[in-house]
Amino acid sequence: MAPTPLPDLTDRAREIFRRVVEGYLDSGQPVGSKALSGEGGVNLSPASIRSVLAELEGLGLLAAPHTSAGRMPTESGLRLFVDAMMQVGEPSEHERTAIEQRLNDFGPIEQALEKTSTLLSDLSGAAGVVMVPKREPRLAQVRLMRLAPGRALAVLVGEDGAVENRLFETAPDDVSLDQATNYLQDRFAGKTLGEAASAVAAEIASGRTALDAASADLVSRGLAIWSEDAAERPVFIVRGQSNLLDANALGDIERVRSLLDELENRRALASLLERTREADAMRIFIGSENRLFSLSGSSVIASPYRDREGRVVGVLGVIGPTRLNYARVVPMVDFTARQLGKRLG
Template sequence: MSTPPVTELNNRAREIFRLVVEGYLTSGQPVGSKTLAGEGGLDLSPASIRSVLAELESLGLLAAPHTSAGRMPTETGLRLFVDGMMQVSEPTAQERAAIERRLTEPGPIEQALETVSALLSDISGAAGMVMVPRREPRLAQMSLIPLSAHRALAVLVGQDGQVENRVVELGATIAPGGLEQASNFITAHLAGRTLAEAAHAMRAEIMAGRSQLDEASRDLVERGLAVWSEDATKRPVLIVRGQANLLDESTLGDIERVRSLIDDLENKQSVAELLDSAREAEAMRIFIGSENRLFALSGSSVIAAPYRDREGRVVGVLGVIGPTRLNYARVVPMVDFTARSLGKLIG
């Protein structure tokens, strides 16, 4: 069934639909005609309201749980509301200042990412998520230290001062001074580049015959660069905080859904791949329930926004995940502001 544009609903149906959705998002409970007649400010009888509710249900925008006479929005209805009717509540000056203050507390960028994830959880009452930036470090120095006849330790120093160690398997017997020669080659000729840039420049020099390295040393240089790149792909890519928020009183009757959601969050790689779609789109993304197959069973919503470095490049994604009754009008602009604030910290 195709979703009707909101403009195809008459004023009466649009207003009743809006009240049902907002009431459900606030309480998590179906909204009945008596509630709408008494508290919704509608100049309509309960019978007239029920007629409109039935019409909205036939359009696939509302559903009536078998345990209640009230209505609640379907995923289709929520999508229509989010895309065409939602009035967002921009963060207040106090909220913006509080977010920026927490993000600018002294500490490494990793601490800021932890803070962002917890902050998003606090804002949404759900779980907060932050993808670690895909930032290739730039090399300042690399040293190769012999460990045995077939192994060496690569000590890599980034321009940010970060020091990392990697064990390199030697492909062949290295002549005396070979390790030092390879180290000096990388440091002298490739410093200041990312790993990808370094590998490209190195191969160009070798192919052009400008490198003075022998074959064994060239192989060692390749291995020394590659081992850092390969290890980086194995690092955690997602920080999740606030999973406990998913276990509130409203979930007690739907514990299987919550268990499914928590299982999904444990598979961080799959969640990260979902968030990556916001990176590729370079814009805010909202996934509602089964719109994404990863959360089809848990019936959860994801609000995700990319964050950029100071040059405007997308370097990561942050967002929240929780039940479909998230307060979209409040959470969406807060996620967007947090993404922009985090971007100011990324060099």
């Protein structure tokens, strides 16, 4: 996403705009001319400040809610602030220590990923999300079991002990399960699902298999369903949804309900995070810039994380209202991604 160009603003308009955005991100409330001209504020009269605010509103950078005389940034205004005006530093010493200690604890990688999501939620006050690295365990066993006429269960056991069950349909009178099981077990053992599926599909297509037509059809349909199932089952960990129910959010309960519903749309959320993975860099999505969170008007700050070879293996980030403290959360997400990469080895 190309940075938003800074419009031709006067120095005082730029300063007032910056103060309005920072005030809004800090409090979640619109900022009025009285607050801007108060102690430590802009050295202008309230009337002059109101004139500048009207100018910024005319440019589409600020908006005035009906219930308040103050102004708040629009999504376009937030994008301008993030791209062209925000000063990003490093996480605080407290944040760095908390991140390092949480991720350096011994334990399985799955536990580290769950801790990462919880950590991001705790530090940001929003929801933390981590997309689990895509990995294909090597298979130790494959079994097909009949559940009912026309329905069967495939049990996949990985060499690491992981077990996955996948339902698929068969012909009502299919009697080929045993032959198909023996065939798959012979071809799958020691391979990943992708490797075995490619080999089996090629063998069936070339007619080099000893399977009869019914068994070959059963295997082909099973492979197609398994592959589709694996591709459409995003694996990620979301923690801290309760943080979204703060005092400001309760005043707009419909927006919060929309956000919680959007977080349950796992496939759409995975698609959004994949955009960060494919971009190979941190992404910031503000409100309707992404279709998933267009109803709730929420923001996503996400960063890919890499293994020690520099390969992108997953994505982590923070999801919350558009009034996130971007200057604080952006470096925190970036630092967490780097620390998690070191943990992956």
